[in-house]
Amino acid sequence: MTVRTEAATRTGEYRLITTLLDPREAPAQQLVRLYHERWEIETAYCELKSTILGGRVLRGRYPAAVTQEVWALLTVYQVLRTAMADAILDRPDIDPDRASFTTALRAARDQIIQAAGIITHSTVDLVGRIGTAILAELLPARRTRTRPRVIKRAISKYRAKGRDIDRHTYPATLTTRILTPDPNS
Numbered sequence: 001m002t003v004r005t006e007a008a009t010r011t012g013e014y015r016l017i018t019t020l021l022d023p024r025e026a027p028a029q030q031l032v033r034l035y036h037e038r039w040e041i042e043t044a045y046c047e048l049k050s051t052i053l054g055g056r057v058l059r060g061r062y063p064a065a066v067t068q069e070v071w072a073l074l075t076v077y078q079v080l081r082t083a084m085a086d087a088i089l090d091r092p093d094i095d096p097d098r099a100s101f102t103t104a105l106r107a108a109r110d111q112i113i114q115a116a117g118i119i120t121h122s123t124v125d126l127v128g129r130i131g132t133a134i135l136a137e138l139l140p141a142r143r144t145r146t147r148p149r150v151i152k153r154a155i156s157k158y159r160a161k162g163r164d165i166d167r168h169t170y171p172a173t174l175t176t177r178i179l180t181p182d183p184n185s
Contacts, residue, residue: 001032001177005170028178037097047101048077080104080130087131098138107133 002011016035020026049055052073060066084099107130
């Protein structure tokens with residue numbers, strides 16, 4: 001794999017180990033591309049912690065209250081993600097990464113606060129008001145980005161050791177070449 005940025009070019013060999021054995025079902029090139037998106041779960045944690053809670057802490061003072069609040073947060077998160085998925089399913093030409101969680105949350109809040117469009121005709125509209133807002137405010141297409149790995153200090157999870165650490169994130173170009181084992185060796 002070769003990673004090119006304006007700062008440097010890195011080349012290395014990586015082994016892809018998987019339990020998926022049928023290359024038609026999961027081609028190696030597709031798995032390599034998906035691996036780059038492996039940190040998407042971090043976005044979900046950020047959405048729960050920073051977007052829905054707005055940086056506030058949980059209010060429950062007892063374990064049962066905290067449990068109830070966590071379940072409520074997870075329910076809201078899942079409902080908004082479902083609305084986002086329904087909106088994107090309506091437009092299969094759009095990459096799901098372009099749907100904005102913040103837009104979905106704002107549209108849901110507006111709908112609840114204003115009680116707008118709560119009771120409508122009986123047909124089910126999978127896109128709805130939240131989906132319409134999501135499709136109207138799509139995020140730009142994601143670019144492949146990279147950041148050099150550094151050793152971090154034990155006392156702070158945010159600052160790297162050393163004065164000359166490059167703290168920039170660069171747009172990157174990934175080039176992969178899949179090597180298959182020689183069946184005769």
